[in-house]
Amino acid sequence: MLIEIGLGRPLHLQRWDSLATQVNTDFEVASQGLNELKETPWENSLDKSAFIKAIENCLWYKNFGPIDTTSAAVPSPAGNQDGRTSLQIDHTRRVFYDKVVWPLQWLVEFGHQSAGYLCENQRPLQISRASSTRKDLEEDIQFPPTEFHASRRINPKDWLSNLKVINKAIYPKLQNLIVDGQGVRVGERGIRVAILDTGYNPEAPLLAVEAAARCFKGWKDFVSGSDVPVDSFGHGTFMATVLIHSAPISEVHVARVAENTNNLGQCSHQVAEGIRWAAFEQNADIISMSFGFPAFDNETYGPISKAIDEVKMKRDGRIIFLASAGNSGVYEDETFPATNSSVISIRATNCLGEFMNTNPRNSSDNRVVFGAIGDDIPLHLREFHPEVSLPGTSAATAVAAGTAVIMLAYVLLLPQLLEIEIQEHKLKRLWTTEGMRKMFMKMSDDMGQQQRFLNPVKFFRDKPGPLDKYCAIYDCL
Structure with a gap:
């Protein structure tokens, strides 16, 4: 052929x-x-x-x-009828x-x-396709048809456009769903993401539009106590912008835990309180932290570790922590809280999945690390605060949070999309850090050297129907 x-x-x-x-x-x-x-x-x-x-x-x-x-290391299973194992x-x-x-x-x-x-x-080929045997399953997410292109140059906006295809398919059906202790029921709750950062500016052009403004559901200032959203530095505004444009179905709750990078080192207690606020008062599903402390600074990260452990225990593990690994390059270790075992560490890639050389080294040869797009961010998302809207693991963490939102939202929809009985108790594991880590393994591309690129577009594109997606999700959990 x-x-x-x-x-x-x-x-x-x-x-x-x-x-x-x-x-x-x-x-x-x-x-x-x-x-x-x-x-x-x-x-x-x-x-x-x-x-x-x-x-x-x-x-x-x-x-x-x-x-x-x-070999003793390779089992010898029974063969098929044709003799193949x-x-x-x-x-x-x-x-x-x-x-x-x-x-x-x-x-x-x-x-x-x-x-x-x-x-x-190429010449026209006559291809006959058998009709689907499951006409009762309506396709939930459809991408543009695959084709050869006379010239193919990757557009940094392509990945964002494809994510929007997924979000557009999910959002209308998500509005009346909720997850609680008893399972899926009707309600008004979406997927909640808490961003711990320098705050956010609601007047930023991309956040001031009505569709984006509706995403913000919670605010707490642990720096100056402001009742209204504020961000004098711009980094948190950039994180919120990237998250909302990666997953506009998100409900965003922002905790201002530091005024700027220079003051971050003295803000460990604010970070710890931000974690508790997000988990207990806002009932966040995901906590996204695009910052880092030196991994050896026990005095600084002690209060934060204690808060993470407390939240994990009191929430029975039903919360997802994400943190940026740092941008120090291969000669330095990744930063805390990314090094915490209860947190998924995120590195940065370009839009082709290639890991950036500014990522920290992998401290363990046997540990798999995840990368999300942190480079090739479309220019219009970086124009408001260009001095802090830079490529790196911060943006990648926001994209990873958006990816997690998409997966949680899709799992909520599965009972509507399938006419078979699904194992909801097992799917609830996706609301834990360990469950989302397994999901990231399933939906990522192996880039070599224990590095995996989060590729939600490929995951949804390559599985033709909701049953295929459900099987893949169930299998990894």
Whole structure:
């Protein structure tokens, strides 16, 4: 199929009664077609080589050879009717993804000239699709159709636009739902995010519009005691802006715990009180902290650790803590509270999922770290306070909080979307830090070196219906 796409014409395949004969002759025709494709000129040799490599990986039999199940570290499960084991099937799928699907995905997303060549040379194909056997399941989230682009350059706004597609599908159905101790019932409560930062300015252009202003539900100033929202520094305003534009279905509660970066070191008690306020008075589902203290400063972070432990105990673990890992670079450790075991540490990536070199080093070789988009933030989100609206883990933490909001909101909708009985007691685990950590593992891309890129758009796009999404969520929890 790939060779036919590259050549722009079908291969001449014959039908044989013997499976061995069929496979061998098909292989020979494919090899000849590959040789012809190699001689076919493309405008971009780099992109062509990626396409060719994917085909060669398909045809190289050693890529899909049997795995060794005699090792003591590898179990030997019972085989299928055709003699293949579940381990072998899983191994084959992983190899196929790494050596075939990933090069093609790279080509479509980041290639420039070759995709245009494919567009110009492909011929109409008659494809019959079987109708869905579950017509009772109405698709909940629909993305624009996938297509080859003559020129593909990643727009920093693309990820935000796709997140808005998800939010737009969820929001109308979310307004009348609530989670409580007994399960899902009718109510007026949304997903609550508490931002602990320098406050927020309601007059900021992107926050003053009615749709954004409606998101703000709570305010507390632990610095000057102001009854009205204030932010003399701008960092908290930026965090609120990124969160609302990542997940406009959020209900935002802001605690002003420091006036600016210079004063943060003396504000550990304000941070601790902000955590308690968010958890007990505002009943927040998520607490987002885009700041950090040196990990070795026990005197500073002691009160904050105590507050986190208290909240976790009194809420029976039903709260999610997120914190930025810091922007000190690979020569420094990540900061606190990101280092707290009850907190999900967030690093920064660009819009392609590549981890920024300003991220702190990973202190443990066996520990997986998560990254969210903290670079390539659209310019219009950074114009109000450009001096503090900088790339890094702060913005990434706000995006991660928005991702968590989307997942919690979607779980609330599942009983409406599915006509089967769902295990709500298990889905409630998503409202814990550990549960959301498992969800992040499920919906993230492995970028190597124990780094995983949060990719909610891909998670929703690749699962065609709510049943598929429910199964994936249930499985990871």
